[in-house]
Amino acid sequence: MTADQEVPAIPNVRRSYVEARGVRFHVTEAGQGHPVLALHGWPQHHYVYRDLLADPPEGLRIIAPDLPGYGWSGAAPHRWAKDDVASDVLALMDAMGLDKDVLLVGHDWGGFIGYRMILREPERFSGFLVLNIAHPWVPKAVVARHAWRLLAYQPLMASVGVPLQRRTRFLEWLFGAAMSEGHGMDPETVRVFSERFRDPVVARTGTDTYRTFLVKEVPASVRSPETRRATVPVRALFGKDDAAVHYSLAAAETAQADDYRLELVEGCGHFIVDERPELVRARLIELAAETK
Numbered sequence: 092m093t094a095d096q097e098v099p100a101i102p103n104v105r106r107s108y109v110e111a112r113g114v115r116f117h118v119t120e121a122g123q124g125h126p127v128l129a130l131h132g133w134p135q136h137h138y139v140y141r142d143l144l145a146d147p148p149e150g151l152r153i154i155a156p157d158l159p160g161y162g163w164s165g166a167a168p169h170r171w172a173k174d175d176v177a178s179d180v181l182a183l184m185d186a187m188g189l190d191k192d193v194l195l196v197g198h199d200w201g202g203f204i205g206y207r208m209i210l211r212e213p214e215r216f217s218g219f220l221v222l223n224i225a226h227p228w229v230p231k232a233v234v235a236r237h238a239w240r241l242l243a244y245q246p247l248m249a250s251v252g253v254p255l256q257r258r259t260r261f262l263e264w265l266f267g268a269a270m271s272e273g274h275g276m277d278p279e280t281v282r283v284f285s286e287r288f289r290d291p292v293v294a295r296t297g298t299d300t301y302r303t304f305l306v307k308e309v310p311a312s313v314r315s316p317e318t319r320r321a322t323v324p325v326r327a328l329f330g331k332d333d334a335a336v337h338y339s340l341a342a343a344e345t346a347q348a349d350d351y352r353l354e355l356v357e358g359c360g361h362f363i364v365d366e367r368p369e370l371v372r373a374r375l376i377e378l379a380a381e382t383k
Contacts, residue, residue: 092345096290098163099283101144109156112182114163122147122155125379126189129155129182132199132224133297134262135284139198142368148376151194155182158201160296162287165278172301173200173308177207179221184215191215194363194379195323196371198222198364199336200300210319218324218382220375222363223333226325226341228347237337244335245301256288271332271358321348326378329367330359 093125098106104121119137121144129140137144137155147153159167159179169175184193195216197205209216210227244265247255253263261287266276288294325348331337343353354374359366 095287099138099141101138101141103143109183109186111186112179113168113240114159114179114183115159116159116183117163118154118183118187119144119156121145122152122153124150124152124343125192125194126152127196127375127379128180128184128189129153129196130158130198130201130205131155131202132160132203133161133258133300134265134288136287137198137362138162138283140196140361142364142373143372148372148379151379152185154189156180158204160292160299162293166292167296167299168262170303172294172303174207175205177204177211180204181208181212181215189215190291192370193219194375194382195219196222196375197224198362199224199318207325209321209325210317213322214302216323216341217322218326218378220342220371220378221325221327222371223329223336223361225336226346226348226351228328228345229340229342230345231313231316233339233345234344237340240335240337241305243342245305248300249302249305252301253291253294256297257291262288266362269334269361271360271366274351276362276365280365289312305327315348316324319347321346321351324350324378325352327351327353328363328371329353330353330354330361331355331357332359333361335361345353 104119107118109116109118129137136157140155143153157164193216195205202221206227209219266281327341329341364371
């Protein structure tokens, strides 16, 4: 991985590299107390949680790793199958001594992976705040109604994603298109995210994320739908104007979970952590209090 782009500055954070399951994880954390593991999606990295990291809520320890091959973490020793990434992150938790009572936050693919973690090892987690991603129990008929959303960009990413991310302004366009009116990122923040994908390892990881999903994971989910039930409290916060992931894919009535709540956010798009950082913060504090 090239080191051309410096890690973006966030005041008062602690940074480290942690080896786990063949991945050299770059980990950024701040605060003390109840551990909160915050997972990002594509096309971002740990900096999506910059507001929480710069000013961690009292009594919470915010831990934001770059997922394998993203940000400043080393490449994954696999092709980004989501169960493999879940195993990588669980191994990171082992290495950091995060064995129980962890609050989990996940946006986009970070939420997708988070579901696999809470279904596989629920005893390690006290709650899950999931942001703008489908839950794993979406009925086939609902998926079919919104398949066009996947076809709008995912095949492009799965096929020519490396040059698209490295040599064009596609990501800059995407950030602008995916934001709700009046809540765009400033140009410097867009640059912090988009420039990282000029790196060949990161660009390849983004492409593998979608290629593995379309070629292997979608067919597998059709053949064998998810049957495990979530026992960890799940709070889904969803920007209603998301053009990539429709909120019906996170509907409470189809969630197979003991304790699941969905909150729709009007006037908010896919990048809810960037658009509504104070709301995400408030819901995390509420979940921490609720699951003590």
